[in-house]
Amino acid sequence: MKKQLVLEDGTVFIGEGFGSDTQKFGEIVFNTGMTGYQEILSDPSYCGQIVTLTYPLIGNYGINPDDFESISPAVSALVVREAAEFPSNWRSGQTIDSYLKMKGIPGISGIDTRKLTKIIRTHGTLKAAICGVDVNPAEIVEKLAATKLRNDQVKQVSTKSPYPSPGRGRRVVIVDFGMKHGILRELNDRNCDCIVMPYNATAEEILRLDPDGIMLSNGPGDPKDVPEAIEMIRGVLGKVPLFGICLGHQLFALACGADTTKMKFGHRGSNHPVKDLKTGKVAITSQNHGYTVDSTSISGTDLEITHIALNDGSIEGLAHQKAAAFTVQYHPEASPGPEDAGGLFDQFLEMVELQREEAEYAKA
Numbered sequence: 001m002k003k004q005l006v007l008e009d010g011t012v013f014i015g016e017g018f019g020s021d022t023q024k025f026g027e028i029v030f031n032t033g034m035t036g037y038q039e040i041l042s043d044p045s046y047c048g049q050i051v052t053l054t055y056p057l058i059g060n061y062g063i064n065p066d067d068f069e070s071i072s073p074a075v076s077a078l079v080v081r082e083a084a085e086f087p088s089n090w091r092s093g094q095t096i097d098s099y100l101k102m103k104g105i106p107g108i109s110g111i112d113t114r115k116l117t118k119i120i121r122t123h124g125t126l127k128a129a130i131c132g133v134d135v136n137p138a139e140i141v142e143k144l145a146a147t148k149l150r151n152d153q154v155k156q157v158s159t160k161s162p163y164p165s166p167g168r169g170r171r172v173v174i175v176d177f178g179m180k181h182g183i184l185r186e187l188n189d190r191n192c193d194c195i196v197m198p199y200n201a202t203a204e205e206i207l208r209l210d211p212d213g214i215m216l217s218n219g220p221g222d223p224k225d226v227p228e229a230i231e232m233i234r235g236v237l238g239k240v241p242l243f244g245i246c247l248g249h250q251l252f253a254l255a256c257g258a259d260t261t262k263m264k265f266g267h268r269g270s271n272h273p274v275k276d277l278k279t280g281k282v283a284i285t286s287q288n289h290g291y292t293v294d295s296t297s298i299s300g301t302d303l304e305i306t307h308i309a310l311n312d313g314s315i316e317g318l319a320h321q322k323a324a325a326f327t328v329q330y331h332p333e334a335s336p337g338p339e340d341a342g343g344l345f346d347q348f349l350e351m352v353e354l355q356r357e358e359a360e361y362a363k364a
């Protein structure tokens, strides 16, 4: 069945529909990863977004039971050049078409994704819709202009109630703003005794759990739409070691008095070079963000810039100069993408260990 992709600037692409037949509106973004479509689809940070993948052949190794980053994908729709109908991989359990049908997510294939990406790069991220060809595109453009995209994505994807993911090691409270499973997996792999809390948990509720460390997860949308989290971070900062990833990094920056801004089209891909300013080392990182911490807003705060993006010089890492806390804009949990930055979880746990030892020493 033919479908159309309509952009708010009036551009129309006609393609072949796959997945669900529902009509969807969203913000259109592109990801340049050559693999990892399953992790991208199930990353809750894409909530409300239509994702186009620049790699032309998608679905060729199928969908498997192991690589999900959430139970239910929150992405609005998927745009590809070619959706493989006959995947080939020993782990594959179903096609991308059957998975998207099952999850109620529309897909469109046969699209010139290179042209589409050039439009997004020139114009910046735009609103878009996927619908049947029976709909008049001019009507959709009008609707898109009048549509204000939702700003409650974190609430949509965060857990509604706390749950444990037990381990025998240090207790880490993960605040779930739309947590990728990879973060929990990395902490559980290091024996952490994890408790996952909803996005609006207060500082008191978190401190009552007697955590050794607090992890601020990734998540969708604009960090300024989550003021309750900014207040919570202010309440725990300096009391318990903190580690933040992506949205967690942006919220931490806001809590410390810095500012965030929306980027023209963001960073989404699996090969973004990031430089550690202390060691000079460069890591190839997995990224998915449309907002960034404003580098002109750091002076006057207690923050120090620890990492920068080599493609555009934007901030990729921050550390607090007085409290045990650091954050990164990229994804050390990878999934998908390179694992160069996985050591940051060890660095966090070393910080946790040190704080505990100091506290025990002070008590003795």
Ligand SMILES: NC(=O)CC[C@H](N)C(=O)O
Pocket (backbone or CB within 6 Å): 045, 217, 218, 219, 220, 221, 222, 223, 245, 246, 247, 248, 288, 289, 290, 291, 292
């Ligand atoms: N992956 C994330 O946590 C994304 C953070 C934020 N929603 C952004 O787009 O910048």
